[in-house]
Amino acid sequence: MGRTLPSITQAFLQEQQSLARFRRALRREDQRALDDLLGSSRQHLAAAAYASHLLPFEIMLLAMLVEQHKQVLHLQQEIEVLQSTLRDIPSADGAQLFADGDREKEQEG
Numbered sequence: 001m002g003r004t005l006p007s008i009t010q011a012f013l014q015e016q017q018s019l020a021r022f023r024r025a026l027r028r029e030d031q032r033a034l035d036d037l038l039g040s041s042r043q044h045l046a047a048a049a050y051a052s053h054l055l056p057f058e059i060m061l062l063a064m065l066v067e068q069h070k071q072v073l074h075l076q077q078e079i080e081v082l083q084s085t086l087r088d089i090p091s092a093d094g095a096q097l098f099a100d101g102d103r104e105k106e107q108e109g
Contacts, residue, residue: 008049011056012042040067 006014016038023031044063051059 005052008045008056008059012045012048012060015056015060037064037067040064043067 019034019038023034026034038060041060041063044059044066048056048059048063051062054062
């Protein structure tokens with residue numbers, strides 16, 4: 001007896017193929033962005049197999065969202081590191097430069 005349901009990999013490929021005309025209608029830079037999103041969704045194929053109650057496209061969107069959120073968290077961490085570094089750099093007038101651009105005069109005494 002054969003498979004009654006396509007594998008999750010086959011379902012993802014079918015969803016990507018169904019987006020082919022949409023992709024072609026996009027500008028070149030938007031095509032690259034869509035390709036990146038679709039590529040990021042493929043990183044979660046193993047987990048997607050456990051979400052069989054969802055439609056394949058819903059799983060793809062959720063996987064894309066997970067990858068985007070990971071990037072946001074990474075960028076937030078980088079910002080915090082840069083802000084911390086900026087706080088430690090003294091300015092020319094002896095005040096400390098803070099990340100928001102305000103200067104705080106060193107307390108005298």
